[in-house]
Amino acid sequence: MDIKNKRTGKMIFRKHRRNTNARLTSLVWPSRFLSVVLFMLCGKAITAQNASNGAGTINPPPLRLSAHDLSIKVGQTANVLLFPTENFKPVFQNVTESIYLVFHSSVPEVIQPLDNITLADATGLIEINHTLNIFALDAGKLTVTSQIVPQNISIYESTNIYLRVEVYKLETLLILSNIVGWIYFAAWSISFYPQIIQNYQRKSVRGLSLDFVFLNITGFSVYAIFNIGLYWFKSMQQEYYVEYPHGVIPVQLNDVVFTMHALFACGITVVQCLIYDRGSQTVSDTGKMLLCTLLVFVFVIFIVAASKAISWLTFLTWCSYVKLVITLIKYVPQAYLNWYRKSTSGWSIGNVLLDFTGGVFSLTQMIFIAYNHNDWASFFGDLTKFGLGLFSILFDIFFIVQHYVLYRSHAAYDPIEGGDNPSDPNQYDGDITTSNHFAGGSVDSADMENGAISSGDNNYDNQQPPISPAFVAVEQNDSQHAPLPSTTNPESTD
Known part of the structure; x- marks a missing residue:
């Protein structure tokens, strides 16, 4: 009977995994849609550029x-x-x-x-x-x-006769500003990999919010459209200079490289969410509704821009606004999941520390520039950049408090299917690790079936799953009435 129940449980588990895989795979279409939009935008930009070149060159000004x-x-x-x-x-x-x-x-x-x-x-x-x-x-x-x-x-x-002049106080601050800029660029670029490495080592994404993952890749997708459109296509740049005759294109090569690298790293994380163990986790209904709303909005403004009702510059600008909205809300699901599970297991603290480092050095560079050029109006006037940087730092601090203070000694418990209380230790699913720096341990389905528990955090080595008091009572009651097992031929028992 035990073998039969075990096989039935395995079949139910595999069926549940197939259904969850189907639901998550259906969510990959946002990245495909944004890739199509980017491809069509590039084609439109190239066509417009060729048409402009074929119309003849403008004589140089006097x-x-x-x-x-x-x-x-x-x-x-x-x-x-x-x-x-x-x-x-x-x-x-x-x-x-x-x-x-x-x-x-x-x-x-x-x-x-x-x-x-x-x-x-x-x-x-x-x-x-x-x-x-x-x-x-x-x-x-x-x-x-x-x-x-x-x-x-x-x-x-x-x-065409104009000058953009920057007058600075100290040359040393210019050098420090460049150094700080490269530090936060490197910190933000590397910050994607602690989570990827941890997922690979654990072969699990339990504790990583799937809402955060899909919001993150959607945000970087629309941001890639904005950066590529303004950096590589002359027609977009011409529209920008018409709107801002003496302005500077706000996208540099390092912005494009960083965005494409971030999109690549987010894509790896999405693949890990599809192939690794994630328990009962899936994208929430709120997350799906939010993703669909943002994607429908991008699709609508793309159609409007393609019909020439608005300029392509306006389309790119609204894409950047979508990125800002996602940046404001993407950390909320992860913070809620950590609180719900009373654990940060599965969420890489290395990612948080590097993101915090990048945010601090980014604001430091803004302070250096504002002081050196006596331009505090632009520092506080650009509420978008300043607010987003400060907002990200505050969330990083919150994650650090969760990891090192609130849930530092809590084992990671996930509610079992049908469980009501997520913090009930009797609802044990096998994930007992709390280490989420660059590595971690988890229990895969094979180990659970064989009765073995893989080693995770050193503080939890050799720790067995907690036993429900009700289960202990049942075991004691059964032991009083159960007959003694036969010693003559133990293999003949069912």
Whole structure:
């Protein structure tokens, strides 16, 4: 009878695993959908770029600057050359009055005001090169724009004559800022792997919130669309410069590399969730509803952008907003799961510590930049970046408290199927490890069936599952009435 019940239990377990696998596999479609959107977006961008190239090149403007971005120390001077192009004469040869180029600074008293430049007068053209001397008076960030005077002269738009100037106090802080930037880049890049390594060593993802996993890969997918769209496609960049003529593309190569690497690491974690033991864990109904809502939103704005009702830049901007929303909520399911199980087993503390390190150094770099450029308005004004960084750090602190203070000595118990009390030690499922740094132990189904328990945390070696008081009473009662086993032929017993 014991063998029959054991086989029946194995069949029920395998059926349950197949159903759970089917439900989780159905959730892989968000990444497939976002991949299709990215592919279609790339095709659309390439088509638009080819169409723009085929329409003919625009003649170069009459005037150009040798540089648009300057970084100057307080008390020093930087020189920028203003020179005419081959189109200077055709534009200004028929003027009958003097024409001046006037400069305006967005922030006063940071650099010495620039003198006006005479481009042409009634006596003839002035084609000599002009040198702009930018002397730094105080730390700050500003934009210098230009304007043609008199304003009724419409022969030339001077929108390409502008400067973005950063004046800093200490060169040492520039070096420290770069070092800190590389530290948090490395910390955030490595932070994905402690969880991956722990899952591999345990052959289990019990204790890792599947809501967090799927929200994370969805967030990095839409963020990859934003970064790739703005970094690699000229048509997207042209739309950005139309919207912000003197702005800077907010995506650099390191942003693209980090996002693609994060997407790759999240993909590995998703695969681990599909193939490793996860007990009764699955994506919650709330998580499914949230994922579906966000994906439908991305799909709708993609269709609207493809129909040219909104620009592709607007589509990319809304994709970045989806990433921000996911970043705000993705840690909540994991924090709740830790509280529900009264344990952090299965959730890598190495991931938390590295993420905390990256967040702290990221805010440190923002402080260095704000102080060195006397630009505290941008530090507190960019509530999105500052708020997200601070929010992530607070969650990391909460996870650290859960791991090292609240649940440091608690064994990891999961409720059995149909259990009502998740913290009841009688609802034991075999996971007794609390170590979740870079390695951990768990009990697989084979060991449970054979009556063996694999070694996990050293503090819990040789620990047996807790026995229910009701089970002890039943055993004692049975032992009083059960006949003594036969010693003549033990193999003949059923």
